Amino acid sequence: MEELAKKYGDRDVEVFVMYVREPHAKERGFRQYRKHESYDHKMECARLLVKKHSLVIPYLVDGFSEKLHQVLGNLPNLVYVVDKKGEVFYKSTWTDADAIDEILAELVSAEDPSRPVQKTMDSRRVPGRIPVEV
Amino acid sequence: MIGLRLNPRIHGFHTKFPTILPPGSKFPEVNLEMVDGRRINTKTLQGRKHFVLLTGALT
Numbered sequence: 001m002e003e004l005a006k007k008y009g010d011r012d013v014e015v016f017v018m019y020v021r022e023p024h025a026k027e028r029g030f031r032q033y034r035k036h037e038s039y040d041h042k043m044e045c046a047r048l049l050v051k052k053h054s055l056v057i058p059y060l061v062d063g064f065s066e067k068l069h070q071v072l073g074n075l076p077n078l079v080y081v082v083d084k085k086g087e088v089f090y091k092s093t094w095t096d097a098d099a100i101d102e103i104l105a106e107l108v109s110a111e112d113p114s115r116p117v118q119k120t121m122d123s124r125r126v127p128g129r130i131p132v133e134v
Numbered sequence: 135m136i137g138l139r140l141n142p143r144i145h146g147f148h149t150k151f152p153t154i155l156p157p158g159s160k161f162p163e164v165n166l167e168m169v170d171g172r173r174i175n176t177k178t179l180q181g182r183k184h185f186v187l188l189t190g191a192l193t
Contacts, residue, residue, distance in 0.1 A: 001188065014185040016174065018166065024193035033193050047169045049192050060166040060174055062189075069189060071162055073154045078189045082161045086180045093151055095188050107184055 004101055004121070005057050011108040011117065012084070018060045019046035020069045023076040039064040083107060097121045 005015035022045065025033045036042040039061075046061045062069050072078055073093070081090040081103050090103045101121035109116040155161065164176040164187065179185055 001186075004186075012183045014179060014183050015188070016164075016185060017188045017190050018164075019169075020189045020191055022191045022193045027193070030193040043167070043169065045192060049190075050169050052192075058174065059169045060164070061169065062166060068162065068164060068166070071155075072187075072189070073151050075151065076189060076191060078187075080155070080161065080187045081184065082176070082187065083184050084179075084181055086161055086176070088155050088157050088159050088161050089184070090157060091151075091155065095190070100186060104184075104186070 001095070001097060001100075002056055004097060004104065007101075007120070008104050008108065008117075011104075011112075011115075013104055013108065014058075016058050016060055017055075018062050018069070019049065020062050020076065021066055036064065081107065 001015060001017070005013075008015075019042070022030075022033050022035060024030045025035045033045070036045065042064060043061050046059055049055070050059050066074070072080065073091075075093050077093070077095045079090075079092045079095050079100060080088055081100065083089045089107055090100075092099060098119070098121045102119045105117040105119045161176070165173065167173050176185060176187075
């Protein structure tokens with residue numbers, strides 16, 4: 001996603017990640033992580049994530065009650081692409097950089113056909129995505 | 135017995151997902167704090183920027 005943020009940065013596209021609940025806290029492989037106990041704890045975990053992976057994309061932190069996350073579908077790896085009108089252009093239950101690249105290329109190329117953009121991401125497809133026709 | 139059991143709560147959300155904020159619908163305003171302490175309000179992007187919003191966590 002960092003790559004996509006760079007690629008589309010000059011085409012009026014912002015990429016944000018919203019840090020949400022820990023879906024697998026205390027489960028195998030993630031024993032060191034516990035469920036959020038407060039907003040401050042949640043913020044601390046978000047900062048740890050950003051630091052651990054040296055992330056550059058802006059990370060937002062949803063409230064402790066996760067109101068927004070619930071409105072959006074309450075799934076751990078949601079994706080929404082929102083156009084300049086503030087309307088949902090695309091959404092998915094799974095973060096698939098290939099698909100997002102394709103969607104953004106379509107969106108910005110349609111906006112300015114004199115500067116078409118090609119999809120360039122070619123990572124392994126992740127099964128489980130439920131695409132929604134736009 | 136080994137089997138696959140879906141969490142009914144999660145499964146329910148997957149089933150409902152296509153009807154939640156379908157393409158073409160107005161996206162709710164996002165006004166949240168970032169990890170660096172600044173705030174972002176997506177209303178300020180309207181008319182100027184497209185945006186991608188992902189959700190994520192450590193686990």
